[in-house]
Amino acid sequence: MTTSPHTVVIGAGPAGLTAAYELTRRSAPVQVFEADDIVGGISRTVERDGWRFDIGGHRFFTKVPQVEALWHEILPDEEFLLRPRMSRIHYRGRLFDYPLKASNALRNLGLVEAVRCVASYLAARISPPKDQSHLAGWVTARFGARLYSHFFKTYNEKLWGVPATELSSDWAAQRIKNLSLLNAVLNSLMPRRNQKDITSLIEEFQYPKFGPGMMWERCAEHVEKRGGTVTLDTPVRTIHRADGRVVAVTVAEPTGDRRIATDHVISSMPISELVRAMEPPAPPEVLAAAEALRYRDFLTVALVVPQEFSFPDNWIYIHAPEVKVGRIQNFGSWSPYLVKDGRTCLGLEYFLTLGDELWNSDDDDLIRLGTTELEKLGLVRPGSVESGYVVRMPKAYPFYDFAYAENVDTIRRWLAQDAPNVHPVGRNGMHRYNNADHSMMTAMLTVENILDGTDHDVWEINVEEEYHEEKRPGDHGTGRAAPVLPIKSAGK
Numbered sequence: 260m261t262t263s264p265h266t267v268v269i270g271a272g273p274a275g276l277t278a279a280y281e282l283t284r285r286s287a288p289v290q291v292f293e294a295d296d297i298v299g300g301i302s303r304t305v306e307r308d309g310w311r312f313d314i315g316g317h318r319f320f321t322k323v324p325q326v327e328a329l330w331h332e333i334l335p336d337e338e339f340l341l342r343p344r345m346s347r348i349h350y351r352g353r354l355f356d357y358p359l360k361a362s363n364a365l366r367n368l369g370l371v372e373a374v375r376c377v378a379s380y381l382a383a384r385i386s387p388p389k390d391q392s393h394l395a396g397w398v399t400a401r402f403g404a405r406l407y408s409h410f411f412k413t414y415n416e417k418l419w420g421v422p423a424t425e426l427s428s429d430w431a432a433q434r435i436k437n438l439s440l441l442n443a444v445l446n447s448l449m450p451r452r453n454q455k456d457i458t459s460l461i462e463e464f465q466y467p468k469f470g471p472g473m474m475w476e477r478c479a480e481h482v483e484k485r486g487g488t489v490t491l492d493t494p495v496r497t498i499h500r501a502d503g504r505v506v507a508v509t510v511a512e513p514t515g516d517r518r519i520a521t522d523h524v525i526s527s528m529p530i531s532e533l534v535r536a537m538e539p540p541a542p543p544e545v546l547a548a549a550e551a552l553r554y555r556d557f558l559t560v561a562l563v564v565p566q567e568f569s570f571p572d573n574w575i576y577i578h579a580p581e582v583k584v585g586r587i588q589n590f591g592s593w594s595p596y597l598v599k600d601g602r603t604c605l606g607l608e609y610f611l612t613l614g615d616e617l618w619n620s621d622d623d624d625l626i627r628l629g630t631t632e633l634e635k636l637g638l639v640r641p642g643s644v645e646s647g648y649v650v651r652m653p654k655a656y657p658f659y660d661f662a663y664a665e666n667v668d669t670i671r672r673w674l675a676q677d678a679p680n681v682h683p684v685g686r687n688g689m690h691r692y693n694n695a696d697h698s699m700m701t702a703m704l705t706v707e708n709i710l711d712g713t714d715h716d717v718w719e720i721n722v723e724e725e726y727h728e729e730k731r732p733g734d735h736g737t738g739r740a741a742p743v744l745p746i747k748s749a750g751k
Contacts, residue, residue: 272300274685
């Protein structure tokens with residue numbers, strides 16, 4: 260009788276818990292260690308005084324059948340709500356529909372500016388920017404300089420904290436839906452064309468009624484019922500190597516450090532921290548690559564207001580340069596179970612860097628800032644905010660500078676050679692802007708590699724250029740492109 264290998268999973272977010280769930284489904288021994296005191300990673304649901312906050316906003320939609328099936332295996336159907344999808348852009352005191360409608364775009368931009376945007380687009384098509392390696396050049400080449408300036412520059416520079424010329428075009432290629440804004444303006448100015456091939460965005464999505472953390476809390480319960488363990492407040496301090504493989508990890512428990520032997524490690528901890536935890540240490544060039552990887556951090560200022568200041572959007576993108584807030588969620592539009600009767604809660608999202616002035620500000624100061632900015636944007640009347648809460652989330656976004664891909668490749672090559680039984684998965688584990696379904700797929704395929712001897716290349720998941728949740732007329736699916744699922748080879 261063959262004994263299943265023992266696996267340590269680092270991190271109890273979507274990728275780590277999916278891996279543990281799949282391992283315990285097949286009776287393979289697994290121990291999950293999470294440094295935080297809550298499961299879910301960035302997909303957690305934070306609760307304060309009966310209010311629930313979704314950190315970053317998580318729409319549950321996917322074209323991957325395995326992921327869809329797993330969601331409904333973890334949570335019964337009655338725990339999901341079907342929610343309307345709506346987002347808008349706040350720019351120059353006006354709200355632009357997203358995706359844009361021609362009448363709305365014309366009314367807000369004005370006919371003269373709409374014509375200028377089309378002319379700018381045509382100029383970019385005739386003479387595109389020579390340097391499209393950065394976000395500014397990539398977007399300008401596809402949208403024109405005026406549309407880039409109106410709808411891409413300010414928001415992305417808030418998000419990343421650097422000029423758009425310092426961001427790799429990989430970010431744009433992965434996350435920006437091609438020509439959705441332009442199509443709206445062109446369609447309003449030009450004769451009607453055959454529009455049967457024009458894409459739109461999904462109109463509905465699934466959502467756990469008490470927030471996305473509900474999914475991962477339940478998943479952890481399933482793992483433990485099947486014999487796995489999920490231990491919180493227990494960071495992995497050291498990953499021990501010997502004879503070309505990882506042989507053990509040391510975790511920091513309240514009573515002291517403990518060494519645990521293991522056959523495999525599935526890691527969703529930031530890949531830079533994974534490298535730094537290795538003992539013996541990684542070579543200098545690998546450590547340097549890890550140190551060079553950057554992240555963008557995130558905090559939410561959640562403000563309780565009367566129901567009259569609710570809005571139908573899941574979130575509104577704030578392109579206004581005069582405020583620091585980048586996006587505002589309305590938690591009541593995600594689920595009525597997140598808020599209380601007669602009130603809603605607006606989550607103001609700030610993108611920042613760990614240790615900067617905003618990150619280090621007192622909660623009361625941040626609540627005052629959020630209140631002032633909400634009033635300045637005209638979304639509430641002065642004096643309407645009743646209470647507030649602050650939630651901080653470090654390392655929310657892997658940073659796509661010009662060197663990130665080379666640095667990640669350096670780490671990957673070293674792991675494949677010197678620690679082949681270490682398997683990075685998920686967003687921070689791979690330093691890739693995966694969504695939850697992509698992160699789950701990296702975990703599911705990794706488990707197959709461990710237990711079945713397959714050779715799925717999980718690094719090829721989520722490499723398609725179009726990210727957004729698109730659909731075409733007559734398409735009844737979610738419309739978003741499924742992850743690429745290549746298999747190099749398979750065998751026992």
